[in-house]
Amino acid sequence: MSTRRAPAETLRDWFAERLPDGLFDEPVKIVFDREEITVIGSIAAPTPDPGASEIEQAVATANWIKTFRERTRQTRIEIASDAEHIFGRKVSWGVTCGDITQMFSTLSIPVMTRLRQSERRLLDTLVDAGVARSRSDALGWCVRQVGEHTETWLSDLREAMRRVEEVRDAGPHTQ
Template sequence: MNTSESAEKLRGWFTGRLPEGWFEGPPEVVLDREEVSVVGRLPEPTLAEDVSDTERAAVLAGQIQRFREETRDQRIAIAREAEHRFGHKVSWGAACGDEREMFTTLSVPVMTRLRQSERRVLDTLVDAGVARSRSDALAWCVRLVGKNTDEWLGELRNALEYVERARAAGPNP
């Protein structure tokens, strides 16, 4: 089964398995080699028009925190089922309004080879206090690139899905 089919199967399973009323619509389910992330959109509370941005953000964060606490045991049970069934760790998160929070995520070591000029970039970030270590500095760089190139990375991921479908449609060796 290719990655696209696996992701579709996971999305379908989580959409069918999660209790009704947890989220507005189906959850966002993202699969990589080690982890499945499940993020659902919570209903936005009705607020007075004169609520400040600070108070609004706090209310939304509170909604997310309440959901996290109230669903913890069920989320753990569902994650165990999914991990047994699909062989991937499950991470949870929620979004409400423009607030988004991941409750659990894996931190997976990744081997890389960097030249001195690249290591110096990481060391500068560490020396400046932007990151605690080279590992944190590299993660910071990856997040920055991901944030600033979301559209390009999305197009690349879509292109890879077409390649996977073409491979799957071809003759089997």
């Protein structure tokens, strides 16, 4: 059996050891890729005012999140700085409060691709129609659409990749 740990487990444990008790209400969700580690914690929603409208409650939640963000800024910066040094990736933070998830920071990384004329024309159509400001925005829009409409398939694929990693780790190892 391999003692090598999966990257997700390593990151989850590393952050769990460093996050102060009570900062979040439950274990954080860690999402990562080659450039960025995103940490999303959950906090309790503010106590609802029985006479508050839906809009007033949404404003109260937004203010609650803003207060949390400011109050925890220094702690999050210190932890992110250590993580960035150790893992060589930027750290982004977000919070879930009730049914709202708000990101405090995220990266936007340029990605190079080669497209054939028919694919470029598709992007140009999205730009011409006002769906996107540029080919870059149009390509981002397409990626988001695929992600939203194929989430089950992508989840299955990610699970299969995780399983392959487990099988690979359990297999014979050369010295």
